Amino acid sequence: MNDAKPSPVAGPASTQSGVLAGVSAMSNSSGVRRAIGTTIGQYHGRTCARGEPVIEFNAVDKAFGPNVIYRGMNLKVRLGETLTIIGGSGQGKSVCLKLMIGLLHAEGGQVCYYGEDVGRMNAEQLRELRMRVSMVFQGGALFDSMTIARNVGYALREHTDMGDAEINQRAAESLTLVGLGPDEYPEIMEQMPAVLSVGQRKRVALARSIAVRPEVILYDEPTTGLDPSNCNRIARMIRKLQRELGVTSIVVTHDMTTAWYVSDRVALLHNKQFPFVDDVPTFRAIDDPIVRDFIEGRTS
Amino acid sequence: MTQPTGDPTGDPTGDPTGDPTGSGAGAEPKSDEPSALREWVINVGTTINAGIKWCGGLAVMFGQAAIRGPRRPFGLFDISYQIVQLGIRSIPVTTMMSLFVGMILAWQFGEALADFGAKNSLGYVTSLALVRELVPTLLAVTVGTKMATGMTAELGSMKVTEQIDAISALGADPIKKLVWPRLVAASIAMPLLVAWGNVVAMLGGMLISDTVFDVPAGYFYHTYIDELEPLHYIMSETKALVFGGLAGIVGCYQGFTTKFGTEAVGLATTETVIAVSVMVLLADFALTTFFMPIG
Ligand SMILES: Nc1ncnc2c1ncn2[C@@H]1O[C@H](COP(=O)(O)OP(=O)(O)O)[C@@H](O)[C@H]1O
Ligand SMILES: [Mg+2]
Numbered sequence: 008m009n010d011a012k013p014s015p016v017a018g019p020a021s022t023q024s025g026v027l028a029g030v031s032a033m034s035n036s037s038g039v040r041r042a043i044g045t046t047i048g049q050y051h052g053r054t055c056a057r058g059e060p061v062i063e064f065n066a067v068d069k070a071f072g073p074n075v076i077y078r079g080m081n082l083k084v085r086l087g088e089t090l091t092i093i094g095g096s097g098q099g100k101s102v103c104l105k106l107m108i109g110l111l112h113a114e115g116g117q118v119c120y121y122g123e124d125v126g127r128m129n130a131e132q133l134r135e136l137r138m139r140v141s142m143v144f145q146g147g148a149l150f151d152s153m154t155i156a157r158n159v160g161y162a163l164r165e166h167t168d169m170g171d172a173e174i175n176q177r178a179a180e181s182l183t184l185v186g187l188g189p190d191e192y193p194e195i196m197e198q199m200p201a202v203l204s205v206g207q208r209k210r211v212a213l214a215r216s217i218a219v220r221p222e223v224i225l226y227d228e229p230t231t232g233l234d235p236s237n238c239n240r241i242a243r244m245i246r247k248l249q250r251e252l253g254v255t256s257i258v259v260t261h262d263m264t265t266a267w268y269v270s271d272r273v274a275l276l277h278n279k280q281f282p283f284v285d286d287v288p289t290f291r292a293i294d295d296p297i298v299r300d301f302i303e304g305r306t307s
Numbered sequence: 308m309t310q311p312t313g314d315p316t317g318d319p320t321g322d323p324t325g326d327p328t329g330s331g332a333g334a335e336p337k338s339d340e341p342s343a344l345r346e347w348v349i350n351v352g353t354t355i356n357a358g359i360k361w362c363g364g365l366a367v368m369f370g371q372a373a374i375r376g377p378r379r380p381f382g383l384f385d386i387s388y389q390i391v392q393l394g395i396r397s398i399p400v401t402t403m404m405s406l407f408v409g410m411i412l413a414w415q416f417g418e419a420l421a422d423f424g425a426k427n428s429l430g431y432v433t434s435l436a437l438v439r440e441l442v443p444t445l446l447a448v449t450v451g452t453k454m455a456t457g458m459t460a461e462l463g464s465m466k467v468t469e470q471i472d473a474i475s476a477l478g479a480d481p482i483k484k485l486v487w488p489r490l491v492a493a494s495i496a497m498p499l500l501v502a503w504g505n506v507v508a509m510l511g512g513m514l515i516s517d518t519v520f521d522v523p524a525g526y527f528y529h530t531y532i533d534e535l536e537p538l539h540y541i542m543s544e545t546k547a548l549v550f551g552g553l554a555g556i557v558g559c560y561q562g563f564t565t566k567f568g569t570e571a572v573g574l575a576t577t578e579t580v581i582a583v584s585v586m587v588l589l590a591d592f593a594l595t596t597f598f599m600p601i602g
Contacts, residue, residue, distance in 0.1 A: 110472055130480070137478035148473035150465075162477045215477070 045139050047222050047253050048086060050121040061086040061121065061223065061255060062107055062140075068115030069102060076102050078279045079116070084223075089249055089256040091266045093301065094276030100259040101145065103276070104225040107257070108140050109133050138166055141221040145228045147212035149200035155182070155211055156196040162219045181214040184251070185244055206237035210244070217248060224248065226258045230265045238265060245269045263302055267291070275301060365560050368486065372556070375480060376487035385484070389492030393457070397450045397500055404449055405504035408441055409433075409511025417520045426520050430530030433512050438535060438543050440595075442504045447550030447587045450500060451493075452580050454551075455558030458489050459579040462562025463572040471563065486563070490555040497551025498544045505543060542598045549594060553586045 048055050055061050060083040069077040076099035084090050094100050105111040106118050109125045118125045120136060128136060141162075149158050159178035163169055169177070179189050179196065187210055189196055200208060209229060216224055226245065230238040242265045249256055260266055266273060267287060274284040275298060283290065283298055291302070299305070376382075413433050420426045462485060465471050474481045509531055513524040558579055565575040 105472070108476055110475055134478045137476055142473075142476045144469045144473055144476075146468055148469040150470055150473070161479075165477060165479045 045220060045222060050139065051123070053121045055086050055121060057087040058085050060084065062257075063119045063122075064103075064106070064116065065119065066116035067106065067113045067118060069099070069106065069111070069113050075279060077113070080280045082274060082281045082284065084255060084257060085272075086255055087249075087253065088271040089245065089258060089269050091258045091260060091270040091273045092276060092281075093259075093261055093263070093266055093273060095301075096261065098276050099279070100276055101227050104142060104227055104257065104259060107223075107225060108137055108142055110142075134166075138162065138219050139221055140223040140225065141216040141219065142225040143209070143212050143216045143227060143229060145231065147200075147205075147208040149208055149212055149215070151200050153199075154196065155198050155200065155203075158200065158211060159215045159218050161215060166219065177218060178214070181218045182211070184217060184248065185210040185214045186240070187211065187214065206233050206240070209233070209241060213241075213244065213248075217252065217254075220252060221254060223255045223257070226256060226260075228259055228261075230260060230262050238262065241265075242268045263304075277301075364564065365556060368482070368560050368563065369490075369556050371482045372486045372490050372559075375483045376491070378483075382483070382488050385488035386491050386495075389488045390496050393454045393489075393492050394496030394499060397453065397496070398503070400453070401446060401450055401500045401504050402507050404445055405442055405507040406511040408445055409437060409508030410515045412437060412441065412508075413512035413515040414519060417516065417522075421520065426522055427526070428530065429516050429520060429522050430512070430527040431534045434509075434531040434534045435539065437508045437512070438505055438539050439598075440591075442508050443501050443543050443546040443550060444587065444591050446501055446504050447497070447547070447554065447591075448584050451497060451550050451554035451587060452583045454493050454496070455554040455561070455579050455583045456576050458555070458558030459561040459565075459576045460572060462559060463565035463575045464569075466563060466565045467567060467569060467572060481563075486556075486559045489559055490552060493551040493555030493558075494548055495551070497554070498547040501543060501547035538598075538601065542594070545598075546591065546594050549590050550587050553590060554583050557582050557586060 048057070062084040064080055064082040067077050067080045069075075069080075082103075092100050092103060102111060106113055107120075107125065109128060112126045120140065123132075125133075125136065149155075150161070153161070156175055156178050157164075159181055160174040163174045163177055167174075175196065182188050182192075182195065183190070187195055187207060200211065203211065213224075213226075213229075229241050229245065233241065245256055245258060246269055248254055256269070258265070258269055270287050272284060272286050273290040274281045275290075277283070277297055283293060283295065285293065290298070293299070413429060416432050416436075417426055417429050420429055420432065462471070465485075471481045471485070474484055509528070512531065513527045516522040516527040517524040561575045561579045561582065565571050
């Protein structure tokens with residue numbers, strides 16, 4: 008619970024500490040969650056309470072040939088929190104997310120989910136992991152050969168034996184959660200991704216990720232390339248999903264406004280590690296020139 | 308990766324010349340001639356290395372597809388969709404290529420045979436060359452390349468836009484979802500196209516033999532078929548199967564290994580053209596040496 012301290016800066020977060028306690032029970036009762044059997048805080052008989060680390064990086068080394076991305080990197084993500092990762096372009100923020108869902112493997116150290124090393128998981132375990140930890144890619148990465156409905160229902164079609172009608176209904180539910188429900192946008196289910204605007208595409212990508220009601224959502228630069236009002240909308244959505252679905256979120260961004268708004272804690276990627284990880288008020292008060300330069304947008 | 312052809316062409320020349328000059332180039336202060344040589348040797352070495360890596364990657368992907376593909380669900384819808392995409396769409400170009408290669412070959416052979424007064428054996432002579440060699444190889448180099456580049460462009464842009472990662476991230480298997488249907492479809496479509504191409508090429512030959520050389524089409528047909536044995540059909544179709552599979556796996560591998568950026572897709576696609584052509588010719592040679600003693 009220690010994450011959800013009311014923070015004076017991040018507006019909506021302050022109203023949340025009370026809500027969060029009840030969220031777990033509520034969000035676990037979701038229809039899809041029951042159908043798929045992903046319960047928040049429980050995995051393979053292990054449990055994790057709110058505020059305890061659910062994902063842990065232990066002394067992780069990662070390099071692409073001579074290009075070293077991480078050296079001895081440590082980071083803990085606590086259940087139920089929104090952790091924002093900030094850092095310059097090309098420093099390895101996306102790599103960090105990809106390590107978490109096993110799209111990339113660390114050469115040294117461990118990336119643990121409920122204490123299980125993601126790097127050692129076999130195909131079946133990875134499949135299970137990816138139903139619980141889902142990623143929203145930077146450009147959305149919608150499948151352009153499929154309709155929006157099929158895009159959003161992709162994971163359900165893959166992992167459950169639901170019929171088409173039920174999948175479509177679940178897809179519509181997820182779309183409604185991101186504000187693109189068929190009530191407001193009657194044609195959306197049958198449209199192809201190409202006709203959507205960039206902002207809508209990101210929201211559909213978000214809907215696709217939440218269709219299986221994951222426990223953890225990884226957002227790769229959700230607001231990059233959007234106009235301010237769309238940025239806001241996405242940021243509010245991240246908050247709302249945390250509240251309504253009880254998800255743990257990791258948000259990669261270099262947009263500080265979004266970072267302050269959505270975060271419980273902020274981690275700064277610097278020099279192949281995360282030397283500064285703190286809750287928002289503490290982080291904003293850090294005096295270190297590295298932090299100050301980054302959050303004030305100064306180039307050193 | 309930049310030169311998939313590096314392995315076959317580089318291997319024989321690279322090793323013998325490579326080692327002595329490599330050690331001799333230690334004499335640094337001489338002139339820039341040895342260092343240019345050294346650079347050349349290093350380049351050859353890098354190319355060979357890349358070529359071997361490329362072949363290894365191709366083999367690994369083929370292995371993965373062969374292991375993970377034939378499991379439930381078999382993806383029959385995707386396979387049939389790809390067969391339509393790769394096969395049906397290639398019928399016009401197949402027909403045209405085969406018709407013309409049949410006509411041209413009959414004409415060339417006809418001229419030569421007429422000099423010996425042996426133009427009646429035109430059917431005997433053309434059939435083997437067409438069925439065993441020209442139709443499958445020519446179609447593989449044209450239609451096969453077309454299939455492969457299509458796959459590279461499609462999968463490459465999926466790779467660049469992270470859609471392939473997204474398939475993995477949603478808990479599905481990109482090899483099973485994307486590579487397997489294309490590989491199977493190409494291996495089915497190619498033999499079918501070659502079978503059709505064989506028929507059309509023969510018709511082309513009949514046309515020329517009848518109109519240009521006054522050998523009746525019926526007679527041409529009779530001699531043409533007479534010359535062929537079941538093994539020749541098998542050879543033709545085996546080649547088609549192998550070429551189709553090669554086109555499929557090369558096209559997919561190139562798509563999956565596309566680097567970042569949209570130019571990368573163009574680059575990968577261009578490489579695919581060369582890679583498929585070279586692989587097809589190598590495989591053709593291998594299959595010919597395999598089948599010839601039997602025939
Ligand atoms: N699959 C990959 N293969 C090789 N290099 C990669 C790969 N993915 C990322 N990189 C490299 O890792 C570095 C960090 O990339 P990334 O995590 O995408 O940066 P960002 O912080 O902007 O998200 C970049 O230099 C990139 O070139
Ligand atoms: Mg990135």
